[in-house]
Amino acid sequence: MMLLKDILYKVSINAVAGNTVAFVNDIHFDSRKVSLDDVFVAIPGTVVDGHDYITKAVESGAIAVICEKLPAQLVNGITYVEVENAHKALAIMASNFYKNPSENLKLVGVTGTNGKTTVTTLLYNLFKKAGYKVGLLSTVKVMVGAKEYPATHTTPDSLTINKYLKLMNDEGVEFCFMEVSSHGIHQQRTAGLHFAGGVFTNLSHDHLDYHKTFAEYRDTKKVFFDELPKSAFALVNVDDKNGSVMIQNTKAKKVSYALKSYADYKAQILENQFTGLLLKVNDNEVWSRLIGSFNAYNLLAVYAVADLFELGTIETLQYLSELESVGGRFQYFISEEKITAIVDYAHTPDALKNVLETINTIRTGNENLITVVGCGGDRDKTKRPVMANIASTLSTKAIFTSDNPRTEDPKKIIEEMEAGVEPQNYNKTISIEDRKQAIKTACQFATSNDIILIAGKGHETYQEVNGVKNDFDDLKVVKELLINVKK
Template sequence: MNLKDVLRGIDYKIIKGKNNLNIGEIQYDSRKVKTGDLFVCIAGYVTDGHKYIESAFKNGAAAIVLSKKVDFIPDCTVIEVKDTRKALALMSSNYYDNPAEDMKIIGITGTNGKTTSTFMVKSILETAGYKVGVVGTISNYIGNKKIPSHRTTPESLELQKLFKEMVDDGVDYCVMEASSHSLYLDRVYGVEFCQALFTNLTRDHLDFHKTFEEYYKSKIILFKNTVNSVINIDDKYGERVYEDAKGKKLTYAIDKNADLMADNLKIHSRGVNFNISYEGNTKHINLNIPGKYNVMNALGSAGVCLAEGIDLNTVKKGLEDMPSVPGRCEIVTKSYNLGYEVVVDYAHTPDGLENILKCAREFTKGKLISVFGCGGDRDSTKRPIMGNIGTKFSDFAVVTSDNPRGEEPMAIIKDILTGIKKNNYIVIENRKEAIKKAMEMAETGDVVVIAGKGHEDYQILKDRTIHFDEREIVAEIIEESTVNN
């Protein structure tokens, strides 16, 4: 593709060479550069692409895009832009023929509920007859084709490539989780959204954003480039989002007056029944995921689809036909007659842990037992908070390791213990043994909540990553128990 076409819509300056040349592919990793490629210098978490210009040139780069003054100017075309991240997003879109213009993009952001909401919106849209793509934490989807996901929102180059694949496959709507990282780092820069959904905002990612205000500012970016915003006004930040958002707005709530509301909630271990009301019409919904917060997810997802012109009957059918979401309040003992339930959930924030435990409490007839830890190399200030929440909202807790990464598991656990105010816990560092102990303690009517990893099928240790699927582990423990008995 001609470099001039790749640079369309970007304010740039030619430092050396010419812009009228053909390039191969766009790269931001110098190790992937091949002869004829365009290398874009991106500043990452650990290092800066400007340090690897010489390496990219030696690997055959025909052109370099940079934003800083550098000591080494290679003997190829060199282009200067103000911001290489924004330039990468626009160049990637141009390179793949601006695929986002050929389908509708729905963005979902918030601390919790993004993944479940994408699955709900996907189900409603498919019920309405549309072909849907998904960009998210668990996996990416093009229709029913599942594609592995390595981060919640891919870098702009990979995202635009995925958009192109969706368009080529006839996708009408792309529903995507828009993480605070992706918004702050301009991975979705230049993409116009037809709908932007705000789920909630609670403490998370302060290792990256440093302050809660910066975290909020990252989230609000999505609502500056959308046709319509769908906003949870039961959340304390919802009113602020409503004021800051551009374009049309639709509100949803359970406890406050809003455009879209739910009432008459009946929560049980296999789901929740409730009424949904919009513009004078009411429908009864039988959702197959329990919890008040999943009613909120359903409301937000319904709001997005209603704003797209889909009728309430179709919304009802789409919500009721939605399959369970892996690792999101997932009851993994449905096929066993144990007398107690085991729930696996991705909750890894204070608010997420409190939500899943309150949800489980609503259908617990006996004791509520939790298994939880905290990830390493992440915001350590939330650890004591989660220790307090995990023991406060459980009858008994097993504090264990999560993904320790580069930290010592017991050091993380000690941080968690500083926030505990009740004597209703034990510490078992080995996560499998912790799960086993919780299940051995469980009796008829009890519920065991395993929080933190959810859909993940791995555990990240200091020196390696191991296979670790909690659904498999629960099944193994049940089978071992059956054999021994």
């Protein structure tokens, strides 16, 4: 139990009707979860407006309502608080309710189009190897010390974030590494959190279904760095032109990393093979099991964060060399017939281009590169023809198929992809709506030493069709098919 006035500390309030000196049991923004003496926060959403459920929440026992617009009829005995921004109010209230857990550990947020999951997971694993108690909030999973919880969003809602951070406090966690999505920033889910550092990986075409323009997408990411405290660091990739934009107005310590530009942390790729990377990081050589130039950036960001937290250089390099790839990120295996199958989460044009260029850099050119790729439904449609063009240009054969069609017709999604294929690449592409059949066809095409890339879903173990998540694991499927098809 906690006093409402204490939960509202630092919230921007326009008006109050009722008594804020009342004990609160819990906070909810879903009216279905409200029970006696809870606070209901009415969140205006794109599909559902929480203000429409204020009456239901009060009937369920809510003692207070936080909203952006007071209802026409106020119920006696209920406290109504009108706020500037309900999303931000919820985030600040969540921090207060859980006793501001982010202040009791070193929280680092990682944002960017690609690399968030890899960087946060590698940081979690490196600091764990260094002997620290560590937390992780990622797209793939949530880790509180050694205990794993399932992840539901790239950046969870603010109540969930603070709940996990409080669990981390209870477990004595010292560092937490967290993915920060543009949706999470825009919806104020990270408001009220105290960050010790922020990392910017890169920015490319994604989420334009939500942000409408690239400038809006970029500026949303920038807000995260604008709000970092003076005590934090802002580590940015300056090989990406948006890196310098991110830190224009930050109060945090500005730090840079790059492979091609002048930066505080520099890396050079000495060797790039399917077995790993040999890197020169700030004049020190280190071998990594990870593959590709995009992972050179990820590893350099991890090294920089470790150094900023004053982990020893020799120890950090040793831990870097021991790190393994993250599930669904350039995860590969080689069949008995010497066919290499690679599964990667690449679901943006830039990520797909990076993976294909990495494979083409490593391969001799005598092998065929067969790419299976789709695009998600109910998401940014403008990237569909772009991704198809990249796949058909950089592959020997491109098979267009379903990703997570969600509520869209998968055939229409594929048709929008096909529109991006240039005439000289028509004969290199085929379309197969059924994803398993598409992967099976790739396996049938492949011969010894060929490479199959299955892009888009990576770590996901399901395929979402019309609101139903059906079991589907790209890596598991291609392993089984390569064994059975090639018998």
